[in-house]
Amino acid sequence: MNSIPVSFVIFKILVLSIGMYLAVKWHYVRGQKDKNQKTAAVLLTSIKVGAAFVASSFLMLFLTLEFCKRMGLDLTM
Structure with a gap:
């Protein structure tokens, strides 16, 4: 069952x-x-x-992490 996400990512x-x-x-x-x-x-x-894509990717990552923190999710590893 764990191989399905791996195959989708590949x-x-x-x-x-x-x-x-x-x-x-x-x-x-x-x-x-x-x-x-x-x-x-x-x-x-x-x-x-390429630079615009990388910048927008980092912006989306930052916004996602900020949203998760504001929602109270624990993001520590």
Whole structure:
């Protein structure tokens, strides 16, 4: 019974990894077709999107922990 969550997590990681690979590949091919687009601009935009994702992830983690503390949940390990 404990193997079900593990298999779901593995499946989720696999699906998201394949999706991210295909998205990056699609954007790369699209950038190669469009000669007006510079490689540096694509790299800079990718870095900005990645930084925004990491920042929003940390913000969501912080807000979740604050909400749990305010609700009185014990979060000590």
